[in-house]
Amino acid sequence: MTALLDVDTAVATADDGAPRFASWQARAGAIALDVLPGVGVITTMALLAYTTAVGGWLWWVFMGVLAAAALATFVNRWLLPPITGWTMGRAVTRIRVVTATGQPAGSTRLLIRELAHLLDTAALFVGWLWPLGDKRHRTFADLLLRTEVRVVDSVDHPRRNVRRIAGCVLIAAAVLCVAGGGLGYLQVYRQDRALEQARAEIAEQGPRIVEQLLSYGTKSVVDDFARAQALATDGYRPQLVAQQQAVQKSGVTDNEYWAVSSAVLPDPTPTMDRAAMLLALQGQRGSDPNSLKFITATVRADFEKSNGRWQVAVLTVLKKPLTGQNGGPQPPQPPSPPQNKPPR
Incomplete structure (x- = not known):
C-alpha cells in the first residue's frame, strides 16, 4: 500500500555522537505496516477468486483488486525508498535503511536487500531475530548487504501526517477484505440457491x-x-x-x-x-x-x-x-x- 511522503530527515545520534540503531520492535512494526495490509488483501482476493467461476465479472473484480494491492505493496516497499527515502511503515516508526557509513542506500542495494531477506526466512526465521543479539541490530540481509537500520530525526512540522495515512491504508485494506468477503458470500449463496432450484x-x-x-x-x-x-x-x-x-x-x-x-x-x-x-x-x-x-x-x-x-x-x-x-x-x-x- 503506498504513501507519498516528503519529510526532511537526518540520522539521529546519541549524546556521544554514536548512531542510534532501530529497535527490533520498530523494525517489526515497520514491516508489518508495509506488508500486512497488502498481503491480507491479496490473500483474501485470491481465495475469493478461487471460489468464483473463472471469467465471470466478480472473478475479474477480485483479480483486479488483487493486482492493485500487489502493485501498491511493490511501490511502497521497493520504489518509494529510493525516491523519498521512506516506506509507509518506516515513516511511521521513524527509521531508515542506510549503509554502514550512514549514507542512503541506493535502489539497487535496497532491492537486493529485500531479496536477501529470504535468507532470514530460510534459516527458520533466525535471521529476523538476529537483531535482538547483534549490537548494530542487523539481520542476515543487513550483514550481507552491509546495511543498517537507524533512527532518524524529523523536522518539527512534517508536510504530511504519516500516521493518518497509515491509518487510512489499514482501514481501506480492512474494508476491501470485508467487502470482498460479503460479495463472495452473496455469490456462493446465490449459486447454492440456483443449484437447489x-x-x-x-x-x-x-x-x-x-x-x-x-x-x-x-x-x-x-x-x-x-x-x-x-x-x-x-x-x-x-x-x-x-x-x-x-x-x-x-x-x-x-x-x-x-x-x-x-x-x-x-x-x-x-x-x-x-x-x-x-x-x-x-x-x-x-x-x-x-x-x-x-x-x-x-x-x-x-x-x-x-x-x-x-x-x-x-x-x-x-x-x-x-x-x-x-x-x-x-x-x-x-x-x-x-x-x-x-x-x-
Whole structure:
C-alpha cells in the first residue's frame, strides 16, 4: 500500500555522537505496516477468486483488486525508498535503511536487500531475530548487504501526517477484505440457491420430459415425434431422429411410458444448467387388449437448460426393456409335479 511522503530527515545520534540503531520492535512494526495490509488483501482476493467461476465479472473484480494491492505493496516497499527515502511503515516508526557509513542506500542495494531477506526466512526465521543479539541490530540481509537500520530525526512540522495515512491504508485494506468477503458470500449463496432450484425443476419436470420423449401413438406419430425432437438438445436430436426413422420403417405401434420412480443424481461439478436423473419406467406397447405388451426399463437422462427450457442431452438405457403380455413380464413356470404310477 503506498504513501507519498516528503519529510526532511537526518540520522539521529546519541549524546556521544554514536548512531542510534532501530529497535527490533520498530523494525517489526515497520514491516508489518508495509506488508500486512497488502498481503491480507491479496490473500483474501485470491481465495475469493478461487471460489468464483473463472471469467465471470466478480472473478475479474477480485483479480483486479488483487493486482492493485500487489502493485501498491511493490511501490511502497521497493520504489518509494529510493525516491523519498521512506516506506509507509518506516515513516511511521521513524527509521531508515542506510549503509554502514550512514549514507542512503541506493535502489539497487535496497532491492537486493529485500531479496536477501529470504535468507532470514530460510534459516527458520533466525535471521529476523538476529537483531535482538547483534549490537548494530542487523539481520542476515543487513550483514550481507552491509546495511543498517537507524533512527532518524524529523523536522518539527512534517508536510504530511504519516500516521493518518497509515491509518487510512489499514482501514481501506480492512474494508476491501470485508467487502470482498460479503460479495463472495452473496455469490456462493446465490449459486447454492440456483443449484437447489435447478434440482427442484428437474425433479418435477424430468420424468414428464422423458415420458413425452419416449411415448407416441399410431394416429399422432408425426406430432409425437416432433414434440420429442423439441425436447432434445441439438447434439442429441440427430440420434433421436435416426431412432424415430427406424421405428417408422419397422411399423409404428402405440408406445407409452410413465415414470414410476425417479431420483436426481448428485453431480461432482454441479452447474445451474446441467443435471442428471435416474428413472424406472413402466409402459405398454400396442393397442389391441389381446396382444398388449407391458414394458419395464431403467434409464439415465442427462439434461441441459437452454433458453429457459430443460432438454434431454443424453438418454442412456441402463436396463433394457422387458416385455410381457397381458399383465407384464411372465414369471417362469414351476415344473409340473410327477404323476403317480400304480405299483407293479
